[in-house]
Amino acid sequence: MNNLLTRINRRQFIQMSAFLTTTGLYGVQRLLAKAAPVINLPFAKGSRQIVPAGTFPQKGELILQRMRPPLLETPWSVFENNIFTPNDKFYVRWHMPDFPLTVDVTSYRIRIFGEVANPIEISLNELMHDFKPVEIAAVNQCAGNSRGFVEPRVPGAQWAHGAMGNAIWTGVPLKVLLAKAGIKSGATHIAFRSLETGIEPFPPHTRFEKVLTLDHALDGEVMAAYAMNHESLPVLNGFPVRLVVPGWYSTYWVKMLTEIEVMNHPGTNYWMAKSYLIPDTPTGFVDPDATCSKMVPVNKMNPRSFFTGIKNGAKLKVNHLTVIRGIAFGGNTGLARVMFSADAGSSWQEAKLGFDYGKYSFRKWEINFTPKKPKDYTLMVKAVNTDNEEQPMFGCWNYGGYMYNAIERITIKAS
Ligand SMILES: Nc1nc2c(c(=O)[nH]1)N[C@H]1C(S)=C(S)[C@@H](COP(=O)(O)O)O[C@H]1N2
Numbered sequence: 287m288n289n290l291l292t293r294i295n296r297r298q299f300i301q302m303s304a305f306l307t308t309t310g311l312y313g314v315q316r317l318l319a320k321a322a323p324v325i326n327l328p329f330a331k332g333s334r335q336i337v338p339a340g341t342f343p344q345k346g347e348l349i350l351q352r353m354r355p356p357l358l359e360t361p362w363s364v365f366e367n368n369i370f371t372p373n374d375k376f377y378v379r380w381h382m383p384d385f386p387l388t389v390d391v392t393s394y395r396i397r398i399f400g401e402v403a404n405p406i407e408i409s410l411n412e413l414m415h416d417f418k419p420v421e422i423a424a425v426n427q428c429a430g431n432s433r434g435f436v437e438p439r440v441p442g443a444q445w446a447h448g449a450m451g452n453a454i455w456t457g458v459p460l461k462v463l464l465a466k467a468g469i470k471s472g473a474t475h476i477a478f479r480s481l482e483t484g485i486e487p488f489p490p491h492t493r494f495e496k497v498l499t500l501d502h503a504l505d506g507e508v509m510a511a512y513a514m515n516h517e518s519l520p521v522l523n524g525f526p527v528r529l530v531v532p533g534w535y536s537t538y539w540v541k542m543l544t545e546i547e548v549m550n551h552p553g554t555n556y557w558m559a560k561s562y563l564i565p566d567t568p569t570g571f572v573d574p575d576a577t578c579s580k581m582v583p584v585n586k587m588n589p590r591s592f593f594t595g596i597k598n599g600a601k602l603k604v605n606h607l608t609v610i611r612g613i614a615f616g617g618n619t620g621l622a623r624v625m626f627s628a629d630a631g632s633s634w635q636e637a638k639l640g641f642d643y644g645k646y647s648f649r650k651w652e653i654n655f656t657p658k659k660p661k662d663y664t665l666m667v668k669a670v671n672t673d674n675e676e677q678p679m680f681g682c683w684n685y686g687g688y689m690y691n692a693i694e695r696i697t698i699k700a701s
């Protein structure tokens with residue numbers, strides 16, 4: 287912890303905002319040389335440019351999904367090499383193009399108001415030094431991650447699996463901040479708003495705003511985070527402070543957090559009432575032909591698992607042991623187990639799990655596999671969480687292409 291506080295100091299923050307004033311974000315198109323390498327994501331119309339490091343401030347090489355507002359995907363190789371996603375390779379998603387690239391850290395405040403006894407304003411310096419920091423390892427995943435694999439296809443960014451990242455978040459629990467303001471009886475919900483202002487095509491003056499129930503916001507895990515992997519947040523990931531809602535989709539992880547309003551009603555803003563809605567079914571999925579009348583805001587994440595280091599079409603040797611590896615996470619709760627199948631799901635074996643960084647983190651898995659016959663094998667991997675939820679074989683569909691978590695499968699050739 288001491289280490290952390292010496293590495294993140296106020297000077298670093300000030301230097302960073304100075305750097306950003308000189309960087310025009312949308313002037314970057316010209317940097318995209320025609321020769322920029324292209325990657326083919328494994329679905330129809332999956333061709334994307336890879337933007338070189340430095341195209342976007344503080345960002346390395348990333349897959350360009352959209353320029354304005356920036357939607358940048360983490361290349362799969364990053365997950366193969368890191369259990370914590372490096373900040374410069376962390377995916378980026380904004381809804382509105384006009385967000386600040388410079389934040390004056392001396393005047394920046396988080397305001398807590400509404401149904402509270404004492405409305406308060408907290409500076410970055412106070413947040414970092416007047417409260418005991420807590421750390422949590424947690425996956426930040428867009429609800430639309432993997433939308434490119436959803437069939438039938440739905441509109442929205444066609445991401446492969448890289449609209450997610452795992453980081454160690456450092457900050458102050460909301461519970462602690464709100465205790466200082468004193469919540470009035472009758473309060474039920476908390477709205478979180480950011481520095482950016484809304485513009486078309488969203489209803490005019492629609493600021494980015496997400497709402498949590500009071501109980502959820504006060505669970506001790508939801509926090510205002512000022513560091514990510516022990517460094518200040520990249521501006522595109524919400525510098526100087528973002529909300530971290532462990533286990534829930536990243537749409538709730540409001541970046542550039544500046545307003546916390548305690549309310550006695552759930553609110554009806556665009557971002558809760560119109561966007562990021564899922565069918566009100568036990569899984570959040572429906573049959574693509576079904577009509578579903580009741581929709582609810584997307585919420586907790588479901589379990590997922592992936593292969594790393596081995597790709598579809600890989601060639602393996604008969605009677606030769608290969609260690610099959612990957613990463614997994616439980617979603618809104620810890621992983622119970624990761625199951626592996628070498629026969630297209632007819633039988634399953636339990637994989638060995640790697641170090642446990644906490645229930646919301648990526649976790650490595652591995653299993654020994656020795657193909658006995660010269661033929662094609664369909665390998666599958668499935669995560670089961672401690673709520674006994676497991677990934678479905680197929681058929682994860684809803685109107686928004688949210689929460690995709692079908693079992694991953696690859697075919698390998700043994701010879
Ligand atoms: N201020 C602000 N916060 C935001 C958003 C946004 O548009 N504005 N988008 C949300 C959504 S939907 C996602 S997926 C995540 C993306 O986080 P990242 O850009 O740090 O990866 O930010 C969330 N927080």
Ligand SMILES: [Mo]
Pocket residue numbers: 379427428429430536537
């Ligand atoms: Mo998202």
